[in-house]
Amino acid sequence: xxxxxxxxxxxxxxxxxxxxxxxxxxxxxxxxxxxxxxxxxxxxxxxxxxxxxxxxxxxxxxxxxxxxxxxxxxxxxxxxxxxxxxxxxxxxxxxxxxxxxxxxxxxxxxxxxxxxxxxxxxxxxxxxxxxxxxxxxxxxxxxxxxxxxxxxxxxxxxxxxxxxxxxxxxxxxxxxxxxxxxxxxxxxxxxxxxxxxxxxxxxxxxxxxxxxxxxxxxxxxxxxxxxxxxxxxxxxxxxxxxxxx
Numbered sequence: 001x002x003x004x005x006x007x008x009x010x011x012x013x014x015x016x017x018x019x020x021x022x023x024x025x026x027x028x029x030x031x032x033x034x035x036x037x038x039x040x041x042x043x044x045x046x047x048x049x050x051x052x053x054x055x056x057x058x059x060x061x062x063x064x065x066x067x068x069x070x071x072x073x074x075x076x077x078x079x080x081x082x083x084x085x086x087x088x089x090x091x092x093x094x095x096x097x098x099x100x101x102x103x104x105x106x107x108x109x110x111x112x113x114x115x116x117x118x119x120x121x122x123x124x125x126x127x128x129x130x131x132x133x134x135x136x137x138x139x140x141x142x143x144x145x146x147x148x149x150x151x152x153x154x155x156x157x158x159x160x161x162x163x164x165x166x167x168x169x170x171x172x173x174x175x176x177x178x179x180x181x182x183x184x185x186x187x188x189x190x191x192x193x194x195x196x197x198x199x200x201x202x203x204x205x206x207x208x209x210x211x212x213x214x215x216x217x218x219x220x221x222x223x224x225x226x227x228x229x230x231x232x233x234x235x236x237x238x239x240x241x242x243x244x245x
Contacts, residue, residue, distance in 0.1 A: 010212035017204035044189040052111040055230045065186040066198040066221040078222030079180040082116040082153040088173045103128035104140040104149035108237045112155030118235040120178040
């Protein structure tokens with residue numbers, strides 16, 4: 001889910017080690033345009049999804065494998081959160097200032113782009129007046145930088161990578177971080193053994209070169225469970241949220 005161009009060599013190297021540890025799988029990584037078809041494929045050896053699609057729709061169709069730990073600030077191992085971002089020159093200074101503003105989010109079935117931020121803003125009585133669906137976290141950032149939205153919510157690992165690689169990062173300012181929720185789970189099709197796959201992931205990570213491991217930012221893997229993901233609050237979708245239509 002974090003396959004930026006700058007990280008593709010690291011991901012390809014990582015997959016080589018995973019395939020070797022598993023003893024099966026495609027020669028190269030699949031980078032699909034249609035994630036839903038990919039996630040539900042009966043021959044999915046390994047994939048990564050978001051917590052909200054997993055708990056809302058996928059958990060019956062796939063097997064949970066493990067959860068990567070990105071060692072994000074103020075998050076337990078295997079958890080992440082969303083960063084609420086405004087332009088660096090924005091007059092918005094605190095969460096209460098967001099109320100009634102325009103919110104850029106990637107899609108309604110995203111934990112870090114929609115559900116996490118909206119749950120947080122509901123708790124703080126600071127719901128936006130309007131939402132703009134952008135299709136991707138980086139598009140949400142672009143909407144803020146271009147002035148089409150007042151703020152956006154992106155997951156903390158996406159923002160960390162954006163700060164590392166994108167020259168426009170200084171034009172953004174962090175205004176808040178949401179409460180942590182379980183990070184993006186690794187999944188596989190029901191035809192495979194998830195415990196074997198989890199073992200292969202850990203072994204491959206230990207074999208990955210230091211530079212590639214630093215690039216990916218994966219400190220290790222944590223075993224959670226389906227109930228942990230399904231117990232996360234899911235707020236109404238945009239068309240059901242009167243303050244954000």
